[in-house]
Amino acid sequence: MRLRTAIVAAAPIALAACVAGPPPDIATPTPELPGAYLYTPDAAAKAGLATLLPAEDPAFAALSARALAEGPTLAEALARVDAARAAARGAGAARLPSIGANASVERRRGNPAQFGGNVPSGIDFDTDQTGYSANLTASWEIDLFGRLKASERAALARLDGADASAQAVGIALLAEIAGAVIDWRSNAAREAALAEDLAAAERLAQLAAKREEAGLAPGFDRVRAEAAASQSRSRLAALQGERAQIVGRLVALTGQDARSVGEVLAQSAGASALPVPPAALPSDLLAQRPDVRAAAADLAAADADLAAAARARFPRLTLSAALGLLAFDFGKLFDSRSDVYSVSGGIAAPLLDFGRIEAQIDGAAAGKRAAFAAYRGAVFNALGEAESAYGVVAGADAQSEAAARESADLERAASLAETRYRAGLADFLTVLEARRAADASGERAAAALGQARSARVRLWLALGGDAQAMTRSTTQ
Structure with a gap:
């Protein structure tokens, strides 16, 4: 009787728990984005994202394929x-x-004492027993209110978010490798420009030495020309350290040894x-950027967690x-x-948890x-990166x-000054100053071209990359 009374008294409380209301409504509107980028090219540009990567470079193709297949970053x-x-x-x-x-x-x-010692006479009590049993069991929580479904x-x-995050890692990996390969090619172009500068400085030093031997010029002209050649040699030596840093970056990204990386870069x-930057809409970021898709998946998971907590x-x-x-x-x-068999059904509901579920x-x-x-x-953040x-x-x-125009103009000026010097129409200081100005211009032009190519890789990454590039890299 008391048990029945307790159950009847608890029923309204259980009902109150069932009708406590839906979970809090938290608005999550899609952010409003502008209609276009400020620096985007003309809408008539037909270039695609894939053209921004140095896909035609055999070193990029080989290193990216190895990194996607064996790189430790993507494996994690x-x-x-x-x-x-x-x-x-x-x-x-x-x-299930x-x-x-x-x-x-x-x-x-x-x-027998466990029965109070009142076992009737004539009844045998087996004090030692061995029981053998084998059972099949089954249990099932019927998800009437959708708690388990919300958890699923x-x-x-979260699986979608992890997949998008992995794709973001792969795209960032391709961008890093592309940037490293571009830096390597830019380094080689700078080396070629400095080698030309060194050859011109040595030629000028030889001319000054001949004029010194002939008594037509002081030895100071030769010394200054040799100093200019030494400056070019110094800049050439500095490029070796940059090449070592690039190889080290690629070793970490691809999981390959330095010798293998060097052999690939030697191709x-x-x-x-330079490829034309593609025109794109800011709204494309919501579908293309893997980090945005991962954040959207995390938001969906948090919404499901809230539903499961409410249920x-x-x-x-x-x-x-x-x-x-x-x-x-x-x-x-x-x-x-x-x-033997047993079948049972049970129902459990919170009565008084003192705010645990609400918390x-x-x-x-x-x-x-x-x-x-x-x-x-x-x-x-994606919008800002793309705009930038x-x-x-x-x-x-x-x-x-x-920089290309400057290099061409300064080289022409240096050539004219040297011609006038040979003809006796200009002094050596004029030739030397023109040569010094031209020496740095070729390297600056090569570096500027490399920066323009790297900027396109940055744009490729900012626009969400190209998921198909990962598939292409692994099949090449």
């Missing part, structure tokens, strides 16, 4: 995807019945024109069953009278707000064009 990200996939499978399996089997042998000794949805969203690459207020219905054999003589274990709901709601703020931050990358491309192109 892919392992996280496998972990998220396993968690999603586990969350899905939690919604669980079936198990067990077998046991139990030896027991009883005592959260796990699937020649033909000259190619913890509702009752849980569990069904269980067992079918087996039980005998106290192993030879009778398979007799028809040894079979979990509040925590999940805060997590969703944080995930939305992170998603919004990822969107505007377009501006850097425009500036680098202008700098490269100006």
